[in-house]
Amino acid sequence: MNKILHNSVLHVNLEQLRRNVRTLLGELEGxxxxxxxxxxxxxxxxxxxxxxxxxxxxxxxxxxxxxxxxxxxxxxxxxxxxxxxxxxxxxxxxxxxxxxxxxxxxxxxxxxxxxxxxxxxxxxxxxxxxxxxxxxxxxxxxxxxxxxxxxxxxxxxxxxxxxxxxxxxxxxxxxxxxxxxxxxxxxxxxxxxxxxxxxxxxxxxxxxxxxxxxxxxxxxxxxxxxxYMDHPTKPLGTIGEVASWRTWVTNLRELKAGDALGYGGHVRMERDGTVATIAVGYGDGLSPELVGANGPVLIRGRRVPMLACCMDQTIVDVTGLDCRVDDEVTLYGYDRAGNFLSAQEVSLLIGDDEGCGLTSLLSGRVARVYEER
Missing domain, CATH: 3.20.20.10 (Alanine racemase)
Structure with missing residues (x-):
């Protein structure tokens, strides 16, 4: 039986954390x-x-x-x-x-x-x-x-x-x-x-x-x-990001221009297209501000924008992407193929000066998995 019963997982690279610590100790010179x-x-x-x-x-x-x-x-x-x-x-x-x-x-x-x-x-x-x-x-x-x-x-x-x-x-x-x-x-x-x-x-x-x-x-x-991460706008290049937050696609739907998304009908499709529902929302710690700014996620190595969210689910525009149910979605960090979406880059879309503000939002519904790699 799968012991991780959560809708999303924060993968924490412990070896990268140790490398960062060793870098900092050397930089501080005693x-x-x-x-x-x-x-x-x-x-x-x-x-x-x-x-x-x-x-x-x-x-x-x-x-x-x-x-x-x-x-x-x-x-x-x-x-x-x-x-x-x-x-x-x-x-x-x-x-x-x-x-x-x-x-x-x-x-x-x-x-x-x-x-x-x-x-x-x-x-x-x-x-x-x-x-x-x-x-x-x-x-x-x-x-x-x-x-x-x-x-x-x-x-x-x-x-x-x-x-x-x-x-x-x-x-x-x-x-x-x-x-x-x-x-x-x-x-x-x-x-x-x-x-x-x-x-x-x-x-x-x-x-x-x-x-x-x-x-x-x-x-x-x-x-x-x-x-856990380098400077957001002037990285020194010596600190690597440690955390990658991933979830999965649970549904796909074809919609027409003008169709409403989510509660209240405040967000509408600008054109005909395909949307995917992913298995996290603001109850998991996803920033509604980031969704409102159409922040990107990675699916099949490609950046696609978020459109609307609720407490437990978020709708993403996957028009033109060969997306399938159960595809893995990376909200920030690395996907399994090594494609990278920096938490620092994402945080700047909503005026936050540090991506650790995004990781700090994550609730107990997000599994933490610690990896040696």
Whole structure:
């Protein structure tokens, strides 16, 4: 019996993932690589990708956005340091400490809570300070806020261990603003260290910054998208795409010009032609925006446009193509013949600057299959 009962499969090339990691480690020249595994490892599967990356001796820390992601990695057997990057609801601080996750200090009042947790469990809680430099989501601003944090920290010792400080860029297209953010961040680190807090690890750059501004690597770089795909518009040519999403044709129909497609009759055939129904829709994580832009898919090695979608099925124009029921359809990545439709190229059709936004949309209805090739 076929064990994959899903309507579509995301094929993940583990050897390409490892090649990408080795490329990045060489590029960073001894600076730390911190893989970012938020959003189910950008849709590729948190637990399996986490284990693959944790197997590298050169990788010491994995980063996630939420406590639940860190918990899933621990459940999967990952023992390395796991840094939570985003703000944490108060009710999750205790379970995060029990899981030995490294927690952010992103506002005043967090450290006193962590002191209590450290005392209760009998060992310090690991933390990193999030310095606010201009994105204005979470973090503490240099000056009065960091001064107040230092007061909290002096009362918190020895029940918290500071392992680093970090920030995040807001607009890499603005070189001046990016440089100002770096200066603000480093001034915050200097303020903390002048106040007696040792900051053993500094990081501000993520994937795009590692491409645009290698001078801002500091002690390490957080890498998410570049684990899986190259730059969307200025590829360096050193990173290969890891994921290929495929489904199947389930129906074919001849239609006339003016015939309506899908719910509401908003999409109509512009000419007589043939349409194919494929076995995925927005409930699987297919972007309706992409369908609305008539984004392409690969069938029999040829690009054909999507026309309309619903939750579970999508209609594709296959006019003039020798298409058959049960033909395989590649929504992005490689088909079995080696033809390639880049997720980065596809994402640009709807204004997304990174194809990992497409993979992150994929739901649990999409099977993840890991391959060595």
């Amino acid at each position: 600076k730390a690589l911190i893989p970012v595994l938020k959003g189910n490892a950008y849709g590729l599967g948190l637990e399996r990708i986490g284990r693959e990356l944790a197997a590298f001796d050169e990788i010491h820390t994995l980063a996630v956005a939420q406590v639940s992601e860190g918990a899933a990695l621990r459940e999967a057997g990952v023992e390395k340091d796991i840094l939570v990057l985003g703000g944490v609801p108060e009710r999750l601080l205790a379970p995060a400490a029990e899981l030995d996750l490294t927690l952010p200090v992103w506002r005043l009042g967090v450290l006193p809570q962590l002191v209590r947790l450290g005392r209760e469990r009998g060992r310090p809680v690991k933390v990193q300070v999030k310095v606010e430099t201009g994105l204005h989501r979470v973090g503490l601003t240099p000056g009065a806020e960091l001064s107040a944090l230092l007061e909290e920290w002096r009362a918190a010792r020895p029940w918290v261990t500071v392992t680093g400080a970090y920030s995040h860029f807001a607009d890499l297209g603005d070189r001046e603003r990016t440089g100002e953010q770096v200066r603000t961040y480093l001034s915050g680190v200097d303020q903390l260290e002048a106040g007696g807090m040792e900051i053993p690890f500094r990081h501000i750059s993520a994937s795009a910054a590692s491409e645009y501004f290698p001078e801002y690597r500091l002690d390490g770089v957080r890498i998410g998208r570049r684990l």
